[in-house]
Amino acid sequence: xxxxxxxxxxxxYIEAFILTVKIGWAGIAISFAVGIFAAFMMHFKVPVxxxxxxxxxxxxxxxxxxxxxxxxxFGLPKIGLSISAPNCGAIGLxxxxxxxxxxxxxxxxxxxxxxxxESALALGLNRxxxxxxxxxxxxxxxxxxxxxxxxxxxxxxTSVFSAISLMDLMFTAKDLIGLYYNTTEALFLxxxxxxxxxxxxxxxxxxxxxxxxxxxxxx
Amino acid sequence: xxxxxxxxxxxxxxxxxxxxxxLSLTVKKGEVVVxxxxxxxxxxTFLRCINAxxxxxxxxxxxxxxSIDPAAKNLSRIREKIGMVFQSYDLFPHLxxxxxxxxxxxxxxxxxxxxxxxxxxxxxDRVGLSNKKDSYPRQLSGGQKQRVAIVRAxxxxxxxxxxxxxxxxxxxEMVREVLDVVLDLAREGRTMIVVTHEMQFARAVAxxxxxxxxxxxxxxxxxAEFFDAPKTDRLxxxxxxxxxxxxx
Numbered sequence: 001x002x003x004x005x006x007x008x009x010x011x012x013y014i015e016a017f018i019l020t021v022k023i024g025w026a027g028i029a030i031s032f033a034v035g036i037f038a039a040f041m042m043h044f045k046v047p048v049x050x051x052x053x054x055x056x057x058x059x060x061x062x063x064x065x066x067x068x069x070x071x072x073x074f075g076l077p078k079i080g081l082s083i084s085a086p087n088c089g090a091i092g093l094x095x096x097x098x099x100x101x102x103x104x105x106x107x108x109x110x111x112x113x114x115x116x117x118e119s120a121l122a123l124g125l126n127r128x129x130x131x132x133x134x135x136x137x138x139x140x141x142x143x144x145x146x147x148x149x150x151x152x153x154x155x156x157x158t159s160v161f162s163a164i165s166l167m168d169l170m171f172t173a174k175d176l177i178g179l180y181y182n183t184t185e186a187l188f189l190x191x192x193x194x195x196x197x198x199x200x201x202x203x204x205x206x207x208x209x210x211x212x213x214x215x216x217x218x219x
Numbered sequence: 220x221x222x223x224x225x226x227x228x229x230x231x232x233x234x235x236x237x238x239x240x241x242l243s244l245t246v247k248k249g250e251v252v253v254x255x256x257x258x259x260x261x262x263x264t265f266l267r268c269i270n271a272x273x274x275x276x277x278x279x280x281x282x283x284x285x286s287i288d289p290a291a292k293n294l295s296r297i298r299e300k301i302g303m304v305f306q307s308y309d310l311f312p313h314l315x316x317x318x319x320x321x322x323x324x325x326x327x328x329x330x331x332x333x334x335x336x337x338x339x340x341x342x343x344d345r346v347g348l349s350n351k352k353d354s355y356p357r358q359l360s361g362g363q364k365q366r367v368a369i370v371r372a373x374x375x376x377x378x379x380x381x382x383x384x385x386x387x388x389x390x391x392e393m394v395r396e397v398l399d400v401v402l403d404l405a406r407e408g409r410t411m412i413v414v415t416h417e418m419q420f421a422r423a424v425a426x427x428x429x430x431x432x433x434x435x436x437x438x439x440x441x442x443a444e445f446f447d448a449p450k451t452d453r454l455x456x457x458x459x460x461x462x463x464x465x466x467x
Contacts (some may be wrong), residue, residue, distance in 0.1 A: 118272050119309035119368075123323040124299030124375055133322060137313050 005185045009176060016172040017193050023166070024158045024197070028151055030094025035101025037051045042102065043109045053102065060099035065158045068092045073164040089161045089168075104150060108143030109135065121146040141212035148205030155198055169193050220247040223267070223410050227276030231261070231268055238264045239434030241278070246379065248288060253421040253442075256431035258459065260317055262414045265431070266381045270301040270414070302372030303381040306388055308364040309358035316343070316367055317352040317419055324374050330441040335374070342370040344398050362393025366400055379410040386417060398424075418461050422446055430454045 040046075060068065072083060083091065112135050112164040121132040126184040140147075162171035173190040177183050224246040229424065231238045238261065239261040246252055267273040269280055271289040271353040271413045280287040287297055310319050320339035324330040343349040344368040346360075356364055365385055372380060398420045405411065405424045415421055421442070428445035430438045430453075438445070438454045451454045 113309075115305060115309045116306050118310070119305060120311075121295070121302075122270055122272065122298060122301070122303040122305075123371065124295050124327050125323060126295040129326055133326060134311055138311070141313055 001184055001188065002182065003181070005182050008188060009182075009185065009189055012176070013169065013193055016169045017197065019086070019166065020158050020168040020193075021197060023086055023161065023168070024093065026090035027093025027097060027158075028070075028154055029155065030090060031097025031101045031150070034094060034098030035105055036097060037090050038102035039105035042106050043118070057099040057102050060096050064160075065096050066156050066163055068096060069160065069164050085164050085166050088164055089158070089166050092206045093154055093159065096157065097150060100150045100153070100201060101147065104143045104146035105139065106142060107143075107146070108139035108210055112138050112140050114209050144212040145209050148201075148209060151205065152198060152201055155201065157196070159194075169197075221250060222246070223283055224412075225279075226269065227279045227281070229268060229275045229280060231273060231275050237434060239431075241279075242434070242436065243281055244429070244436070246410060246412065248410055251350065251405045251409075251411045251424055253413045253415060253425035253427070253428060254429045254431055255384045255415065255418070255421060255457075256437075259376065260431045261434045262431050263383050266303070266383050266412060266414055269381060270298050270303055272303075292339045295327075295388045299323075299375050300378040300394075301381060302375060302377035302379070304365070304368050304372050304383065304385050306384045308356070308361070308388075310364055310367055310371070310457070314358050315353050315355055319356065319367060320374050321373050323371070327375070339374060342373060343367075343456065345403075346370055347396075358422070360388045360393060360398045364399045365389065365393075367396070369400055373404075380404070382411060382413045382415070384414055384416065386415065386420075414429040418446070418458070421439070432457070 014095065041050045041053040042057075044050070047098065072092050073088045076083060116134060116138065117130060118133045121127075125133065157178060158168055159170040161168040162174060165171070167175075169190055173186045176186045180186075222245055224244075226242065226244040228241045228243055230240045230242070242261075242265065244252070254265070256262050256461060257384065264273055268275050269282075269287070270424065271280075271287050271294055274289045282297060282300060285297055286437050288294070291297070310316075312323060317336060317339055320342070321332060321335040323332075324335040324338075325332050340349055342351065343352055346369070348363055348366055348370075350465070351359060351363060351367075356367070357369065369380075369382075369385070385398050385401075389397065394417065399415065401411070401413070401420075402424055411424075423442075425442045425445075428440060429436055430445070430451075432453055438449065438451045440450075445454075446458065
């Protein structure tokens with residue numbers, strides 16, 4: 001391994017890293033918004049909208065991100081809807097992640113026993129207060145492990161962004177290998193930067209998981 | 220004494236299965252009414268109808284002059300006046316004991332948090348659990364959880380308490396600690412409707428006993444008459460099922 005090469009590649013990787021993290025977390029933010037909305041629609045069985053939410057979840061869970069990105073990046077312009085590559089990456093990732101988040105949160109909501117609702121209502125809380133202060137917080141703490149897994153999964157899925165010519169980590173590595181054939185160094189840096197991106201999330205995730213679990217399940 | 224709760228000819232059925240029909244009950248302020256009966260006789264459903272967790276098909280329930288209607292806008296405000304404790308405690312697992320107790324007063328009555336906490340601590344002290352204020356429900360035994368659940372109901376200063384088989388899921392020793400709390404409440408003149416299978420306790424706490432079977436009130440009377448001189452065969456048989464004779 002040539003550390004001279006690694007050193008000279010660093011600025012490019014750092015730039016790519018920042019782009020990847022930015023789009024990745026933008027996508028995660030979108031996935032939360034979309035996921036929570038879809039989960040609520042499904043949980044409350046809102047007429048029509050809940051059916052659309054179910055359709056959305058199944059559509060995006062059962063198609064690869066690459067296909068979704070192609071559709072948004074190359075397909076939508078055909079009907080006059082052009083979206084820039086970074087926005088496209090964030091939206092694609094957000095929609096994919098949203099379908100996973102929706103399932104994670106919905107399953108958390110449906111895991112809360114009915115008796116919790118009843119004891120909240122019996123205290124005199126109205127339905128909104130019951131949901132905000134009792135049901136939703138409990139559901140979230142049940143969903144935390146799934147949510148953390150989804151975040152890690154989404155950050156890893158950013159590796160397909162290169163397909164829509166985003167200069168992310170994967171793109172940079174492939175590009176450098178193509179130009180200079182320093183395969184070992186380029187791939188080494190690729191692995192290192194993915195780990196730098198994901199390890200803190202994993203560690204923080206398991207801390208949060210433990211706390212959520214400690215409160216509700218006591219394990 | 221003035222009437223606090225009036226249940227007038229209520230009927231309840233699940234789909235086409237009739238739970239009870241034409242059931243009436245009047246409870247006076249400060250009275251402790253204990254309902255016993257075989258499983259499935261409708262006594263728990265009856266309690267759940269009183270605070271509209273179940274819809275009744277016919278009749279009317281009036282609490283303190285206000286009709287309890289599941290469709291009413293102010294249902295949750297009427298429910299504040301009715302404390303209910305369940306068999307499965309149902310404390311909120313994500314909140315500490317203190318937070319469990321203050322949630323409703325702070326969110327509903329807009330009580331100042333500090334005042335609510337002060338009151339909660341006084342109650343906890345009374346039931347011997349002030350050292351558990353910062354624990355989570357999972358760290359408590361069943362008996363402790365149930366005592367907290369009773370306090371949680373009391374925090375809303377209800378006019379009437381509904382206790383639905385609150386010791387049915389507890390070990391015998393824990394039953395005692397929970398029922399002592401209930402006896403204490405009875406002594407201080409709280410109005411309660413208690414559904415239980417603990418006959419000794421029922422006898423000790425009841426101003427009036429009610430025996431329900433098959434969705435009807437079969438017999439009612441004061442505790443002494445009820446246990447020592449039951450009028451109906453059905454009640455005699457029921458009470459007899461709690462007695463065991465020494466085999467020779």
